[in-house]
Amino acid sequence: xxxxxxSVIVFTPFVAGMLILLMPGERKTEIRMxxxxxxxxxxxxxxxxxxxxxxxxxxxxxxxQYSWLPALGIGYHVGVDGLSTPLVLLTGVVMFTGVLISWNxxxxxxxxxxxxxxxxxxxxxxxxxxxxxxxxFFYEIAVFPMYLLISIWGWVKTREYAAMKLTLYLFxxxxxxxxxxxxxxxxAGAQSxxxxxxxxxxxxxxxxxxxxLPVFIGFxxxxxxxxxxxxxxDGHVAAPTAVSMFHAGVLMKLxxxxxxxxxxMLLPEGAKHWAWLIMLLALVNVVYGAFIAMVQTDFKYxxxxxxxxxxxxxxxxxxxxxxQGLTGSGVQMFSHGVMTAxxxxxxxMVYNQAHTREIPKLGGFAKVMPFTAIGFIIGGLVSxxxxxxxGFVAEFPIFMGVWQVKPWIAILAAISIIIxxxxxxxxxxxxxxxxxxxxxxxxxxxxxxxxxxxxxxxxVLMIGxxxxxxxxxxxxxxxxxxxxxxxxxx
Amino acid sequence: xxxxxxxxxxxxxxxxxxxxxxxxxxxxxxxxxxxEKRRSLGWLTAGGLLAIMAASLMFxxxxxxxMVFGGMVxxxxxxxxxxxxxxxxxxxxxxxxMDHKNLGHRGEAYLLLLASTLGMSLMASxxxxxxxYIAIETTSIPLYILAGFMTGDDHSTESGFxxxxxxxxxxxxxxxxxxxxxxxxxxxxxxxxGAMFSAGQVSLGLAVGLIFLIIVGLGFKxxxxxxxxxxPDVYEGAPTPVxxxxxxxxxxxxxxxxxxxxxxxxxxxxxxxxxLLAVLSTLTMTLGNLVAMVQKNIKxxxxxxxxxxxxYAMIGLAAVSQLGVASVVFYLAAYILTNLAAFGVVVAVxxxxxxxxxxxxxxxxxxxxxLALAMMVAFLSLAGMPPFGGFVAKxxxxxxxxxxxxxxxxxxxxxxxxxxxxxxxxxxKYVYLYRMENEDEDQHPIPLSRPYTIALVVLSIGILLIGTxxxxxxxxxxxxxxxxx
Numbered sequence: 001x002x003x004x005x006x007s008v009i010v011f012t013p014f015v016a017g018m019l020i021l022l023m024p025g026e027r028k029t030e031i032r033m034x035x036x037x038x039x040x041x042x043x044x045x046x047x048x049x050x051x052x053x054x055x056x057x058x059x060x061x062x063x064x065q066y067s068w069l070p071a072l073g074i075g076y077h078v079g080v081d082g083l084s085t086p087l088v089l090l091t092g093v094v095m096f097t098g099v100l101i102s103w104n105x106x107x108x109x110x111x112x113x114x115x116x117x118x119x120x121x122x123x124x125x126x127x128x129x130x131x132x133x134x135x136x137f138f139y140e141i142a143v144f145p146m147y148l149l150i151s152i153w154g155w156v157k158t159r160e161y162a163a164m165k166l167t168l169y170l171f172x173x174x175x176x177x178x179x180x181x182x183x184x185x186x187x188a189g190a191q192s193x194x195x196x197x198x199x200x201x202x203x204x205x206x207x208x209x210x211x212x213l214p215v216f217i218g219f220x221x222x223x224x225x226x227x228x229x230x231x232x233x234d235g236h237v238a239a240p241t242a243v244s245m246f247h248a249g250v251l252m253k254l255x256x257x258x259x260x261x262x263x264x265m266l267l268p269e270g271a272k273h274w275a276w277l278i279m280l281l282a283l284v285n286v287v288y289g290a291f292i293a294m295v296q297t298d299f300k301y302x303x304x305x306x307x308x309x310x311x312x313x314x315x316x317x318x319x320x321x322x323x324q325g326l327t328g329s330g331v332q333m334f335s336h337g338v339m340t341a342x343x344x345x346x347x348x349m350v351y352n353q354a355h356t357r358e359i360p361k362l363g364g365f366a367k368v369m370p371f372t373a374i375g376f377i378i379g380g381l382v383s384x385x386x387x388x389x390x391g392f393v394a395e396f397p398i399f400m401g402v403w404q405v406k407p408w409i410a411i412l413a414a415i416s417i418i419i420x421x422x423x424x425x426x427x428x429x430x431x432x433x434x435x436x437x438x439x440x441x442x443x444x445x446x447x448x449x450x451x452x453x454x455x456x457x458x459x460v461l462m463i464g465x466x467x468x469x470x471x472x473x474x475x476x477x478x479x480x481x482x483x484x485x486x487x488x489x490x
Numbered sequence: 491x492x493x494x495x496x497x498x499x500x501x502x503x504x505x506x507x508x509x510x511x512x513x514x515x516x517x518x519x520x521x522x523x524x525x526e527k528r529r530s531l532g533w534l535t536a537g538g539l540l541a542i543m544a545a546s547l548m549f550x551x552x553x554x555x556x557m558v559f560g561g562m563v564x565x566x567x568x569x570x571x572x573x574x575x576x577x578x579x580x581x582x583x584x585x586x587x588m589d590h591k592n593l594g595h596r597g598e599a600y601l602l603l604l605a606s607t608l609g610m611s612l613m614a615s616x617x618x619x620x621x622x623y624i625a626i627e628t629t630s631i632p633l634y635i636l637a638g639f640m641t642g643d644d645h646s647t648e649s650g651f652x653x654x655x656x657x658x659x660x661x662x663x664x665x666x667x668x669x670x671x672x673x674x675x676x677x678x679x680x681x682x683x684g685a686m687f688s689a690g691q692v693s694l695g696l697a698v699g700l701i702f703l704i705i706v707g708l709g710f711k712x713x714x715x716x717x718x719x720x721x722p723d724v725y726e727g728a729p730t731p732v733x734x735x736x737x738x739x740x741x742x743x744x745x746x747x748x749x750x751x752x753x754x755x756x757x758x759x760x761x762x763x764x765x766l767l768a769v770l771s772t773l774t775m776t777l778g779n780l781v782a783m784v785q786k787n788i789k790x791x792x793x794x795x796x797x798x799x800x801x802y803a804m805i806g807l808a809a810v811s812q813l814g815v816a817s818v819v820f821y822l823a824a825y826i827l828t829n830l831a832a833f834g835v836v837v838a839v840x841x842x843x844x845x846x847x848x849x850x851x852x853x854x855x856x857x858x859x860x861l862a863l864a865m866m867v868a869f870l871s872l873a874g875m876p877p878f879g880g881f882v883a884k885x886x887x888x889x890x891x892x893x894x895x896x897x898x899x900x901x902x903x904x905x906x907x908x909x910x911x912x913x914x915x916x917x918x919k920y921v922y923l924y925r926m927e928n929e930d931e932d933q934h935p936i937p938l939s940r941p942y943t944i945a946l947v948v949l950s951i952g953i954l955l956i957g958t959x960x961x962x963x964x965x966x967x968x969x970x971x972x973x974x975x
Contacts, residue, residue, distance in 0.1 A: 068961065111859075141875070172908050175904035185889070
């Protein structure tokens with residue numbers, strides 16, 4: 001028997017979380033060390049998976065399959081393909097950097113790390129799930145710790161409201177998708193929740209058209225699709241830094257990924273039928289999100305709405321149903337995850353010292369925290385889709401894909417690039433350059449070494465992918481081939 | 491008529507015989523012990539109940555379904571599985587009773603608990619209307635007394651009296667239904683009734699009419715709308731451990747009867763009662779959840795939530811299939827563990843704070859992190875979040891509904907569970923987020939005595955196990971369901 005590496009990745013955070021819960025609450029240093037050790041372990045394993053994934057062979061690798069409830073055909077079946085491998089790595093990275101950034105949390109760190117790790121288990125679990133029941137199981141696990149994380153450690157002013165709104169939105173989406181999943185299960189008649197079996201089920205066209213929207217939109221709620229994106233900026237802003245990173249960085253990918261895996265891959269005919277609608281909604285996301293981001297005065301809301309805009313690009317890539325579009329979306333999920341994590345980390349660092357996020361009140365932070373400023377600028381360049389950064393590698397194929405399908409949508413969506421550039425540059429200038437307001441002079445200092453490590457790791461990834469797209473693109477393409485096979489063969 | 495006794499007759503009612511013996515033992519020890527030592531009767535009761543479970547599991551596992559005692563009792567997995575659930579729930583309840591200031595030192599409280607459990611066990615396996623009625627009364631009468639046990643407390647007295655009045659009225663209506671059934675068919679055997687309806691000897695229209703009468707009595711037991719009015723008042727006034735028992739074991743017993751009676755006696759009109767149950771289930775879930783949202787008292791909130799849960803479980807029965815029944819049984823098992831844990835936390839907190847207001851839970855996670863964690867496990871399971879039992883249980887009933895082409899019912903169910911998430915999380919917000927007013931939580935820890943610790947740990951682990959390693963549980967539920975088809 002081979003080493004069950006994916007299961008180990010999935011359950012490492014959970015076990016660590018349980019261990020942390022058993023430790024006495026006042027031993028804060030030990031708790032943090034345990035958390036860091038577990039996060040580092042999961043990161044190393046996910047790096048190992050990433051580099052030992054055989055791109056030439058493609059398909060689902062590192063599979064493990066156990067029977068969970070034979071009577072209903074529920075199994076524990078994990079495996080990764082070219083689309084999910086980068087996301088596993090992304091989760092590992094964000095988890096690790098999230099722990100670093102949260103080092104100084106002083107209010108009940110035991111519970112904080114335990115909940116964060118349970119969340120991480122849910123996220124890993126969804127990315128590697130090949131069984132539909134298992135996917136839902138982990139999906140829900142990923143949703144509920146969010147509530148506590150935001151409402152306990154979040155921004156006092158809006159946390160209760162935002163946490164409840166977020167949880168209810170996501171829960172509604174997932175249960176609607178769940179009913180769709182159950183319908184698929186019975187319609188397939190194969191007595192199995194295994195998605196590789198369901199892929200072959202050959203659902204009738206009418207069935208696919210009926211259920212595609214509930215399933216796709218149900219999941220896409222977590223991906224922030226318009227008009228159900230409303231929870232996301234509020235949630236991001238209210239959440240503590242590490243949770244925002246997790247949330248925007250990884251959780252939104254969870255929604256997009258599940259929408260792709262369950263919606264498009266299992267109901268390809270439905271996807272073809274409704275692609276125009278998804279495309280339109282995504283267009284609204286992209287353009288509207290960018291415009292709203294531009295007029296925000298709260299630093300964190302800018303990033304929150306920019307996430308809405310960028311996730312729109314992911315959805316748009318999906319909706320093209322072409323090789324270029326899907327590949328771009330696959331890379332964009334990774335790239336945006338890293339970028340947003342970095343953005344939120346930087347926002348958190350500024351806020352920790354300034355205690356305000358009002359952009360007009362900030363200024364000159366590049367002088368005291370040059371690392372943060374550089375990191376943020378790199379993130380900004382990624383966000384604008386500059387060549388040489390991962391954002392370009394992701395967005396260019398998406399626009400190519402969209403152009404093939406509907407050129408005018410590509411043109412409209414391209415407006416967002418200009419707007420993105422404008423708000424990012426505006427934020428950079430106002431927050432990091434210019435004169436520092438009097439009240440901050442002398443009261444602010446550089447970020448800690450741990451923060452610098454986190455920033456460096458995230459920046460290096462984005463530049464790395466940007467300069468060497470071959471590290472990721474072929475892998476994603478191998479996953480996309482599989483999607484196209486399902487789309488073409490149906 | 492000579493009756494030949496066979497060993498399966500003893501085995502069929504082994505749990506009941508042992509329960510009776512345990513009850514007598516408790517009574518005797520109660521006389522022998524001094525007042526201040528009577529708390530240990532709780533250990534005796536709980537230990538005894540577990541021993542009965544162990545003995546039954548070892549010696550009295552049913553084989554092929556069998557009628558014993560001249561058709562009074564059916565010896566099958568359905569009854570057996572429910573008996574195990576009741577014994578477990580009673581054992582946990584005994585532990586919760588030990589440190590309750592009005593129940594813990596009173597031997598008769600434990601005796602009443604055992605008597606009621608005895609009645610439930612018979613309910614689960616009764617195969618005759620007369621037997622069934624006696625079993626239901628044996629269950630209810632001790633519970634009426636227990637609900638009104640705190641005679642110095644007006645709320646408790648009111649609760650006991652209200653429960654009695656509602657119970658008496660609804661059981662009379664049900665009894666009227668039974669008598670009409672007997673009058674038209676000339677038999678009281680549930681299985682014979684089914685055969686007569688199938689053979690067309692009695693008009694099916696009659697069956698539909700009588701179902702309405704019978705559902706009044708059973709609807710009261712499982713507290714579905716519109717027979718739910720008693721639940722919040724009774725739960726609020728009754729001693730909390732008793733309320734926990736009422737909301738779990740007593741409800742499950744009602745479901746056991748409901749399933750056997752409807753599926754065995756009235757399978758030919760399944761289409762009509764399936765629709766009726768689907769409608770009642772919709773009403774029950776919706777009303778229970780909506781009203782739960784605005785509750786300020788945790789026991790009332792749990793009462794309305796338990797009404798809602800009866801609605802979810804009913805979905806599986808309305809699906810009229812083996813999978814549906816298995817999912818109901820599974821649902822009840824998960825629900826019993828979960829709701830007992832929830833009430834256990836309420837007992838422990840109420841003992842220290844003297845209040846059942848939700849605001850009294852502010853700062854609980856700082857005062858008693860372990861208790862807060864147990865509460866979170868229980869409430870998230872109630873809300874239907876994995877990896878806890880409530881999630882899989884809900885998925886199973888919805889699966890059954892979708893299979894029976896009742897997608898609308900599944901959608902009603904999932905929408906309701908969203909409302910559930912809202913109010914369960916609201917309570918957790920008090921536990922984890924809010925702080926005590928003008929007080930330092932460190933100065934007010936909530937001590938947990940050993941019975942609570944044991945019970946809550948067992949329940950939390952159980953909730954987690956049933957939600958993750960669910961194959962064996964589902965196997966048992968399936969074995970129970972097979973007996974009805």
